[in-house]
Amino acid sequence: MSKEAALFIVVEGRDFDTSFYEGVAASSSYVTERGYQVWLIEQITRRVAASGEERTTGGKTAVMAVYEEYKKSDSLSVTNSGGRRSIAFCIDRDVDDIAKSTRRSRHVIYTPMADAESCAYIYSDFAQAIGRAASLDGDSARAFASRNANWATELSHIWLDWIELCCLAAAHRAFCHVGTTKKSVVNDGLFGPPIEAEVAQTRQVILSKSQLPTSEHANLERRVKDRLRRVYSAGQSQRLLGKHWIPEYLMHLLSTQFDGSPVTLRNFKHRAPMAFLGVLDFGGSWADYYRKKFEDLI
Known part of the structure; x- marks a missing residue:
C-alpha cells in the first residue's frame, strides 16, 4: 500500500472500471486531498504471478480473493507515519443480492446498479x-x-x-x-x-x-x-x-x-x-453513494 495515498481502490473490470472509479474518486475533494490510487485487479495478480504463486487473473473472484487475504492479515486499513491508509474493493453487484448474498464489509463496495456501466447508462444525461x-x-x-x-x-x-x-x-x-x-x-x-x-x-x-x-x-x-x-x-x-x-x-x-x-x-x-x-456528471448526487463510502474509509 502506498505511503502517499490514503485510499487504494481495487477494481475488477479492464475496459471501463478504471475510468469510472477514477471519476468518482476525483469528485471528492476530501479523497483527492488525501490521495488515492485506482488499481485494476490484474495489475495486482500479475505481480503475484511473477513471484511464482498461482492466482486467478481478474474479475470479481480475483478481487474477493485479494480482499480475503488482506482481511486475514488484518491489513484492510493500516496507519503509518503519513496517517490512515485503507483499501476499497469495488465490484459489480450483478444480481448477487437477489441470487446469493453480498459481503458485509465497509471495504467491499458494490455498484448501486448491476455494474459500473449500468451506472453510466442510468445516471448520465x-x-x-x-x-x-x-x-x-x-x-x-x-x-x-x-x-x-x-x-x-x-x-x-x-x-x-x-x-x-x-x-x-x-x-x-x-x-x-x-x-x-x-x-x-x-x-x-x-x-x-x-x-x-x-x-x-x-x-x-x-x-x-x-x-x-x-x-x-x-x-x-x-x-x-x-x-x-x-x-x-x-x-x-x-x-x-x-x-x-x-x-x-x-x-x-x-x-x-x-x-x-x-x-x-x-x-x-x-x-x-x-x-x-x-457525459456522466461525477459531481452529481448519484455519486454521493460512493463518495460517502470512500471518505468513511479514510
Whole structure:
C-alpha cells in the first residue's frame, strides 16, 4: 500500500472500471486531498504471478480473493507515519443480492446498479449520451430521450421473467444458457411478451443443472421471488439491468423509432458505454453513494 495515498481502490473490470472509479474518486475533494490510487485487479495478480504463486487473473473472484487475504492479515486499513491508509474493493453487484448474498464489509463496495456501466447508462444525461452513441443530431436525440424517458423501467418489466430465471440460475449455480450476460430466450421476438412454455422449459433446465440438493429447491426459489418482488415493489427494478442487456434494448428502440432515418448502429455496443461515461456528471448526487463510502474509509 502506498505511503502517499490514503485510499487504494481495487477494481475488477479492464475496459471501463478504471475510468469510472477514477471519476468518482476525483469528485471528492476530501479523497483527492488525501490521495488515492485506482488499481485494476490484474495489475495486482500479475505481480503475484511473477513471484511464482498461482492466482486467478481478474474479475470479481480475483478481487474477493485479494480482499480475503488482506482481511486475514488484518491489513484492510493500516496507519503509518503519513496517517490512515485503507483499501476499497469495488465490484459489480450483478444480481448477487437477489441470487446469493453480498459481503458485509465497509471495504467491499458494490455498484448501486448491476455494474459500473449500468451506472453510466442510468445516471448520465440520456439525450446527450444517446446522441453521441448513435450519431444523432441534438433535436433527434432530445426527442428520442423524451419518448423513452422510462426505458430502463420498461425493459426491467418486459424481461421480468428472464431476470427471474437469471437470478434463479445464479442461485442454483447452474451452468447453462441462462445468465446476465445472455439475451432473453423466453420473450417473443426478444422484447415481446414472455412465452409461458419457454419460461417453464427454461426453468426446468436450470433445475436440472442445479448444484444444490433437490430438498433446497423450493425454499431457494421462494427466496429469489420474494427478493425480486421487494425490488420491483420499491420501484428499483432498473438496478437489475446489466451492461450486456441495456445496449440491446437501446438498439431495439433506435432501430424501430428511426426506421428509414439516419441513425448509426454499427458498433453501437462498443461505442455506447464510453459515450455514456463521457457525459456522466461525477459531481452529481448519484455519486454521493460512493463518495460517502470512500471518505468513511479514510
